[in-house]
Amino acid sequence: MVPEVRGASLVELAAGVAAKKWRSRDLVEAYLERIASLDKKLGCFLLVDGQGARRAADGVDKKVAAGEAVGPLGGVPVGLKDIFVTRGIETTAGSKILKGFLPPYESTASGRLAAAGAISLGKINMDEFAMGSSNENSAYGPVHNPWDLERVPGGSSGGSAAAVAASLCAGTLGTDTGGSIRQPASLCGVVGIKPTYGRVSRHGVIAFASSLDHPGPFGRTVEDAAALLEAIAGHDPMDSTSIPQPAGAYRKACKAGLAGMRLGVPREYFQAGMDAEVEAAVRTALDELGRAGATLVPISLPHTPYAIATYYLICTAEASSNLARYDGVRFGHRTTSAGSLEELYAKTRGEGFGAEPKRRIILGTYVLRAGYYEAYYGKALRVRRLIANDFAAAFAACDVLVTPTSPTPAFKIGERVADPLQMYLADIYTVAPPLAGVPALSQCCGFTKSGLPIGLQTIGPPLGEEAVFRVAGAYEARTDWHKRLPQDPS
Amino acid sequence: MSKEEYEAVIGLEVHVQLATRTKIFSTSSAAFGAEPNAHTDPVCLGLPGALPVLNREAVDAAVRLGLAVGSHIRPRCRFARKHYFYPDLPKGFQISQYDEPLCEGGAVTFRLNGEIRHVRLTRIHMEDDAGKNVHHPSGVSFVDYNRAGVPLCEIVSEPDIRSAEEAAEYLRAIRTLVRYLGISDGNMEEGSLRCDANVSLRPRGESKLGTKAELKNINSFKHVRDAIEHEIGRQAILLDRGEAIVQETRLWDPDRGLSAPMRSKEEAHDYRYFPEPDLPPLVVDEAWLGRARLALPELPEARHARFLALGLSGQDASVLVSERQIGDYFDAALAAAPTYPKKIANWLINEVLGRVDDARKLGNKDVPVPPAALAELVDLVEQGTLSGKLGKDVFARMWQERRHAGEIVAAESVSLVSDTAVIEEACRRVLERSPDEVARYRGGNAKLLGFFVGNVMKETGSKANPKTVNEILRKLLG
Numbered sequence: 001m002v003p004e005v006r007g008a009s010l011v012e013l014a015a016g017v018a019a020k021k022w023r024s025r026d027l028v029e030a031y032l033e034r035i036a037s038l039d040k041k042l043g044c045f046l047l048v049d050g051q052g053a054r055r056a057a058d059g060v061d062k063k064v065a066a067g068e069a070v071g072p073l074g075g076v077p078v079g080l081k082d083i084f085v086t087r088g089i090e091t092t093a094g095s096k097i098l099k100g101f102l103p104p105y106e107s108t109a110s111g112r113l114a115a116a117g118a119i120s121l122g123k124i125n126m127d128e129f130a131m132g133s134s135n136e137n138s139a140y141g142p143v144h145n146p147w148d149l150e151r152v153p154g155g156s157s158g159g160s161a162a163a164v165a166a167s168l169c170a171g172t173l174g175t176d177t178g179g180s181i182r183q184p185a186s187l188c189g190v191v192g193i194k195p196t197y198g199r200v201s202r203h204g205v206i207a208f209a210s211s212l213d214h215p216g217p218f219g220r221t222v223e224d225a226a227a228l229l230e231a232i233a234g235h236d237p238m239d240s241t242s243i244p245q246p247a248g249a250y251r252k253a254c255k256a257g258l259a260g261m262r263l264g265v266p267r268e269y270f271q272a273g274m275d276a277e278v279e280a281a282v283r284t285a286l287d288e289l290g291r292a293g294a295t296l297v298p299i300s301l302p303h304t305p306y307a308i309a310t311y312y313l314i315c316t317a318e319a320s321s322n323l324a325r326y327d328g329v330r331f332g333h334r335t336t337s338a339g340s341l342e343e344l345y346a347k348t349r350g351e352g353f354g355a356e357p358k359r360r361i362i363l364g365t366y367v368l369r370a371g372y373y374e375a376y377y378g379k380a381l382r383v384r385r386l387i388a389n390d391f392a393a394a395f396a397a398c399d400v401l402v403t404p405t406s407p408t409p410a411f412k413i414g415e416r417v418a419d420p421l422q423m424y425l426a427d428i429y430t431v432a433p434p435l436a437g438v439p440a441l442s443q444c445c446g447f448t449k450s451g452l453p454i455g456l457q458t459i460g461p462p463l464g465e466e467a468v469f470r471v472a473g474a475y476e477a478r479t480d481w482h483k484r485l486p487q488d489p490s
Numbered sequence: 491m492s493k494e495e496y497e498a499v500i501g502l503e504v505h506v507q508l509a510t511r512t513k514i515f516s517t518s519s520a521a522f523g524a525e526p527n528a529h530t531d532p533v534c535l536g537l538p539g540a541l542p543v544l545n546r547e548a549v550d551a552a553v554r555l556g557l558a559v560g561s562h563i564r565p566r567c568r569f570a571r572k573h574y575f576y577p578d579l580p581k582g583f584q585i586s587q588y589d590e591p592l593c594e595g596g597a598v599t600f601r602l603n604g605e606i607r608h609v610r611l612t613r614i615h616m617e618d619d620a621g622k623n624v625h626h627p628s629g630v631s632f633v634d635y636n637r638a639g640v641p642l643c644e645i646v647s648e649p650d651i652r653s654a655e656e657a658a659e660y661l662r663a664i665r666t667l668v669r670y671l672g673i674s675d676g677n678m679e680e681g682s683l684r685c686d687a688n689v690s691l692r693p694r695g696e697s698k699l700g701t702k703a704e705l706k707n708i709n710s711f712k713h714v715r716d717a718i719e720h721e722i723g724r725q726a727i728l729l730d731r732g733e734a735i736v737q738e739t740r741l742w743d744p745d746r747g748l749s750a751p752m753r754s755k756e757e758a759h760d761y762r763y764f765p766e767p768d769l770p771p772l773v774v775d776e777a778w779l780g781r782a783r784l785a786l787p788e789l790p791e792a793r794h795a796r797f798l799a800l801g802l803s804g805q806d807a808s809v810l811v812s813e814r815q816i817g818d819y820f821d822a823a824l825a826a827a828p829t830y831p832k833k834i835a836n837w838l839i840n841e842v843l844g845r846v847d848d849a850r851k852l853g854n855k856d857v858p859v860p861p862a863a864l865a866e867l868v869d870l871v872e873q874g875t876l877s878g879k880l881g882k883d884v885f886a887r888m889w890q891e892r893r894h895a896g897e898i899v900a901a902e903s904v905s906l907v908s909d910t911a912v913i914e915e916a917c918r919r920v921l922e923r924s925p926d927e928v929a930r931y932r933g934g935n936a937k938l939l940g941f942f943v944g945n946v947m948k949e950t951g952s953k954a955n956p957k958t959v960n961e962i963l964r965k966l967l968g
Contacts, residue, residue: 085539105532164953202537239541240769318767321571324582325536329633345575351930368573368762377764420542 002026005034006489007485010170012075012249013172014117017075020064024057024075027170028119030397031077034488035121035168037347041489043143045165046082047090048122056119056343068391073231079169081160082123083130084110084215085204093206094126094138097326097333100487107204108175108213108239109232120455124441125159129323132156133426137356146186146486147452149411153182154426157218161188164218166479172218177209178311179406179430181216182442186405186455189444190217191225191472197437198243201236205209208323209315210241212434220474221482222443224470225251229465239256245463246251254473255464263473264299264394264398265387269429275408281446281454282404285475289402292474297398301390304432306383308424311431313367313380320364323357359420390434391439395461400471403429405442405455429457439465441472444481453481456459492607496691496729498722499699500651504664506674506705507682509552514618514641515542522680523560526624526634534618534639536580541768548641549592551673552616553774553782555643556593558671558789566773567592569766574759577633577874578621583781586644588763591615592772598647599791600663601779602656604793604804609660610648613864617642626668629661637681643673649688649699656717658711661685666790669850678710689721691729700725705749717742717895721749766863793817800824800831809839815853816843822861823868833868841885858889875899880950900938910958917942917962931967938964 001022003013015152016022018271034049039045060075083102085091092098109122128136135143135158143158145151146166153162155468157174161184164172174181176194185192192218200215207213217228233247270279290296328334328348353361367376394401407428416423433440438459456475460468476482512519516533532540537837556563564897568589578693580721600607624790625631645664651657665683676683685708691698703725720742725735740749760779788796790811797807810817816838823834842859844850850856867888871881876899881910884895921928921943931938939960946959 091538093538101538103532103539104535105537106542202539203541206538207768238543240543240766264515317764321573321583321762323765324575325538327575327577327582329536329577330580331536341577365762368764370760370762373764465636485556 001169004307005030006167006314006488007220007368007483008085008170009221010073010078010219011227013170014073014227017064018070019058024056024060024064027075028053028057028077028121029338031121031169032054033170034166038166038489039168041149042146042162042166043160044122044125044166044168044196045079045121046092046094046125046159047170049089049120052089053119053121056114060117065356071115071368072227073113074117076118076170077121077227078113078118078361079121079124079160079163079172079298080110081124081126081157081172081174081479083175083206084173085206086120089123091206092124092140093130093352094128094140095357096139097349098331099333099334100191103204105204108201109205111204112232113173115161115226118171118231119444124172124479126162127156127158127180129319129357130177130213131231131319131356131360131490132157133179133183133423134411134413134416135159135184136413137354139354141415145410146393146489147189148410148413148450149211149489151387151452152187152413154187154410156180156184157192158184160218161190162191163187164188164190165218166488167485170220171224172467173228173232174218175205175208176214176216176430176434177212177315178434179427181214181218181426182430182440182455182457184226184262184404185218185442186250186457187410189453189455189481189486190218190220191222191441191448191482192216193225193229193441193465193468194439195229195434195465196243196439197434198239198241199233199247199465200441201239201242203238207268207318209318209340210322212311212315212317214434218428222441222469223254225252225441226254226469226473240336243463247363248463248466250465250469253469256470256473258289258294258470258474259462261294261400261467263289263294264297264298264397264401264469266299266304266394266395266401266403267385268301269403273407273428274277274404275306277448278403278404278454282456285445288478289471289475292478294471298300299394301387301394303383303390306385306433307435308378309385310387310426311427312363312424314375314384314435316360316364317367317377318364320368323353323361328352338355339351361443384435387420391436391438391459393431395464399460400464400467401459403457405457408427409448409452409454433459438462439468441468442466443452443472443476444484445475446481447484494720495694496726497694497696498652498654498718499690499702500653500657500718501647501649501688502651502657502660503647503688504661505684506555506668506676507663508548508641508643509672509674509682510545510551510641512545512547513639514545514548514616516639519641520640522682524636526632527636530635530638534580535635536582542585542766544772545641546771548616549772549774550782551641551671551858552592552614552643553778554647554671554786555673556596556614556896557670557745557779557782558667558784558791559596559614561596561611561614561831562592563593563774563779564590565775566771567770568771570759570763571766571931572761572763574761577631578598578623578635578638580621580635580638584620585868586617586768592774598660598663598667600659601794601804601808602659607656608947609650609657612646612648615647617644634903639703639870649690654715654722654835657687657718657730658715661711661714661789666812670787670790682707683953684709687714687718687721689725690735691722691725703735703737704739706739712757713742713744715746718750720747724749740913744841770791770961787814792957802832802835806832806839809843810835813849813852815850819852819857819861823865826862826865830868830872833872837864837868841882845889858892859885860912863894870895870899873957874957876950877947877956913946913950913954913958914962914966916946916954917959917966918940918950920945921966926927926965940965
């Protein structure tokens with residue numbers, strides 16, 4: 001039997017493989033067929049590794065047939081944001097400067113997915129070096145939102161969110177630095193979680209802003225995301241910022257209910273500038289959570305207005321440093337004609353980087369220049385501390401915070417490209433959690449009249465993923481939004 | 491003013507490569523001398539996605555160095571990124587330490603012409619080394635990243651050094667120290683010890699510092715001396731002419747014996763330091779410090795003082811502490827023959843050291859004459875079984891044949907003849923041959939006794955016990 005993969009949940013597909021209801025190979029073929037027929041319109045995949053996927057699926061099927069264990073994600077097809085390095089498989093981070101780059105090693109997260117039995121179908125489109133909120137900054141073309149092809153899927157993990165929404169694979173990995181998992185999850189109506197900083201290893205994740213980069217999963221359902229997170233979370237000696245504690249029981253938490261939980265509602269997240277339909281949907285969701293047994297607590301996070309500025313000082317500073325290695329000497333793009341070393345650098349980087357990385361490298365170089373460290377980076381670090389303190393204080397009074405994910409639903413492709421500041425504001429509700437390093441999840445909590453998904457964000461304390469999953473799981477159990485599917489593009 | 495009327499003010503920045511098994515932030519070998527790029531991995535190549543993981547062995551070495559020079563070891567320090575573009579720098583930044591180095595303060599103590607000198611240290615910090623650009627004659631350049639990521643300690647001194655000679659001795663003291671600690675081989679030729687010097691002049695008696703120039707590429711003890719000497723002369727001439735010293739970095743050219751300013755572009759760096767976000771702060775707790783303190787060996791200066799107290803000359807003590815293995819050898823020999831520290835030192839310095847190309851080889855198990863064997867020989871000589879001359883011959887054979895002195899003496903009857911009959915016979919022969927000298931001796935020229943002794947020794951192939959020869963001659967001549 002071959003199940004209908006459109007709208008299928010990863011957890012169910014994995015259970016079916018283990019129970020011999022269907023073969024992994026059939027799932028792979030079904031998804032490859034969808035990619036082949038639909039992805040020209042969506043632009044999610046940068047590289048489809050059909051051969052590798054089929055080989056891996058056959059391996060799983062053989063094990064199942066032999067009665068061997070295949071892991072909790074045994075046989076389910078997934079996709080990887082092209083920021084996870086994959087041994088021997090081209091990895092570009094959405095940039096021309098890495099075109100043709102074949103990593104000699106595998107990221108911890110993608111390696112753990114494979115170890116859990118998941119089958120990678122290939123590498124997924126993204127904003128160049130994860131810099132963007134619309135996926136329009138990819139050097140390999142935009143990704144189209146499956147709910148409206150003229151609109152952006154969000155970014156930077158736009159391809160990862162759209163691929164799950166359009167059922168091009170059962171789940172994906174992305175990264176979130178200022179909202180790059182949660183904002184596209186919101187705009188595409190899927191579940192995305194940015195776990196606690198250090199919960200998922202950054203080893204083999206191409207760095208944008210090291211102190212803010214959070215790898216995490218996308219799923220169709222809350223439990224799908226939990227299953228993926230369980231597979232990739234946990235200590236990794238290859239990442240010195242990795243958290244030593246073992247991963248939590250996230251799938252179990254999804255079904256634990258939220259009776260007795262206190263949900264904080266931060267007033268700074270419900271202010272002018274928010275789309276009315278977004279606000280209405282989020283308030284309705286809060287009511288629903290109240291009816292489910294939670295107590296709503298008004299909360300203030302007073303340093304919220306400084307989050308965007310703080311974020312852009314820190315992320316540009318770190319980006320300017322992390323992107324220094326793309327010099328054409330050892331890997332990636334190298335200019336074909338350079339008369340001097342300086343020219344080699346200038347032309348290689350001038351040709352290889354797109355506009356947004358260049359903008360951020362220049363900003364970050366400015367932020368870190370001699371004599372201005374204290375005024376910019378130093379001050380940003382201190383404000384970051386205050387923002388983290390806001391969250392710590394809030395979590396003394398509540399178990400999780402519930403907010404909108406994005407102030408607006410998906411905007412049109414091209415609408416904001418000329419105005420970077422407007423684009424940066426797309427992350428206004430998502431930048432603070434990565435600054436504080438706390439976990440946050442986005443799930444669908446409704447649709448606009450025009451049929452665009454609206455996201456609900458649940459923010460937990462450090463290592464509070466289980467609390468986040470309790471709320472998200474309980475909300476999903478009481479609502480049907482996650483069951484709604486976009487039309488397949490024709 | 492003449493050169494002598496200026497006082498040189500010199501500070502050194504010394505880079506020590508730590509002899510760890512693996513690199514400071516990754517697992518490839520840190521060994522010197524492999525095929526280009528054989529010792530590389532994603533981290534030291536700066537590949538996308540690679541993350542540094544700090545090598546505790548390197549920290550331990552740096553902690554021991556800090557303790558040995560009396561630095562304050564920060565309980566919590568940080569790494570920082572130092573940015574510049576160069577092909578040998580894979581990440582586009584060096585992982586170094588900036589505002590929170592591992593070690594602060596302390597001093598290097600050494601002797602300059604017998605006098606104790608303390609050069610205070612500003613700091614010691616850890617960092618990763620860069621690779622090496624290799625320029626091919628065809629005009630093509632290659633990069634070898636084997637060295638990239640090898641751990642370094644940078645030792646920054648206060649401007650306490652006053653002469654080129656003192657700078658070289660300071661550097662030598664650091665080399666000795668790191669070798670004692672076993673944290674580096676300290677070879678300047680292989681680049682495991684490198685040095686930059688900041689040099690300025692001021693009129694003697696003046697306390698304000700003059701404008702300094704930084705000298706780079708001074709990679710041997712001779713270059714250090716030559717380059718600083720030259721710089722002092724260069725600045726003295728400029729100051730005499732009333733010209734200002736330009737604060738600049740100058741590259742020493744050892745072949746021409748000159749320095750030249752580096753292109754300003756090459757040094758106009760804004761390093762854009764900021765804390766390394768991929769590494770949490772490094773915490774060195776009391777337990778770690780305690781273990782490191784216990785692991786410290788006797789340090790060169792303490793050893794020097796102990797050797798002086800044994801009655802050794804300053805010069806001998808300096809030789810014995812110059813490498814840890816020499817002093818270890820000395821101590822082991824002394825343990826076997828505690829009565830003769832000075833004699834052991836003489837034998838060690840004159841006979842043993844002359845026979846090894848690198849004194850550190852004295853630490854090898856298979857050294858031809860181990861310390862106890864030397865002690866045995868010294869004992870035989872001091873007991874009168876062998877004369878000094880015979881002793882040297884026996885030593886040569888011990889070294890050659892790897893046999894013990896007692897063995898050689900017993901097997902080949904090279905021991906001194908103490909049989910008075912045999913010696914008396916030889917004495918009589920000598921006296922009979924030299925009637926004139928006998929007469930002169932008896933006439934009051936007592937110095938001629940030495941002449942007779944020498945001839946008796948010749949007669950007996952140096953095997954006669956000199957003490958017995960003396961006695962018998964006196965008796966026969968008396």
